[in-house]
Amino acid sequence: MSDEQKDYDGIQYKADDRMPAIFKLLLAVLLIWGVCFMGYYLFSGWSSEAEFAEKKAAQEKLIAERQQAQQQKQADGSAGAPAAKASAVDAEKLYNDSCLACHGAQGSGGIGPALGAAQPFKYGRTEAELTSSIADGRPNGMPGYKNDLGPDKIKALVDYILSLK
Numbered sequence: 354m355s356d357e358q359k360d361y362d363g364i365q366y367k368a369d370d371r372m373p374a375i376f377k378l379l380l381a382v383l384l385i386w387g388v389c390f391m392g393y394y395l396f397s398g399w400s401s402e403a404e405f406a407e408k409k410a411a412q413e414k415l416i417a418e419r420q421q422a423q424q425q426k427q428a429d430g431s432a433g434a435p436a437a438k439a440s441a442v443d444a445e446k447l448y449n450d451s452c453l454a455c456h457g458a459q460g461s462g463g464i465g466p467a468l469g470a471a472q473p474f475k476y477g478r479t480e481a482e483l484t485s486s487i488a489d490g491r492p493n494g495m496p497g498y499k500n501d502l503g504p505d506k507i508k509a510l511v512d513y514i515l516s517l518k
């Protein structure tokens with residue numbers, strides 16, 4: 354039994370066997386890749402702080418845009434006609450519950466006169482006149498709603514009527 358080739362219970366250790374070429378290749382490739390990898394992070398100028406700052410700036414811009422859109426919406430809402438849209442959900446339901454029976458769907462008319470923008474309004478179509486028509490009623494069959502609906506709901510209905518076409 355030589356030094357180079359020992360035999361342990363039938364398992365042979367061959368000291369002079371060379372490392373398989375595939376491992377050498379793997380080692381070389383990994384070394385090259387490692388150098389490139391480190392080089393990239395050292396010299397490309399990339400840093401996690403910069404990436405974070407960039408993402409943060411984009412996020413803040415998005416939030417600012419959303420807030421601006423929100424404020425725009427509120428500003429539009431307080432400036433007349435689009436306000437009807439803002440409260441349309443409530444007002445339309447209110448209208449359907451209290452007024453539709455006589456004035457038809459979306460003010461198309463019935464027992465009571467049609468309430469579209471194209472209709473002639475006997476008692477006027479300004480905010481004050483509409484409020485008075487709804488709150489106090491009108492002689493030929495229009496009940497007053499002062500006691501049933503508060504001023505907020507009457508205002509919503511006025512806006513709703515003004516939003517009708």
Ligand code: HEC
Binds near residue numbers: 451456465493
């Ligand atoms: C019982 C039926 C009836 C109900 C319910 C009713 N109305 Fe009327 N409404 C009338 C009649 C009839 C007139 C016409 C009155 C007149 O000519 O004097 C009228 C008139 C009006 C007018 C005035 C129109 C114009 O030509 O100037 C408005 C505005 C109006 N109604 C809104 C409403 C709203 C809003 C509601 C719901 C809260 C409602 N009405 C519920 C029957 C009704």
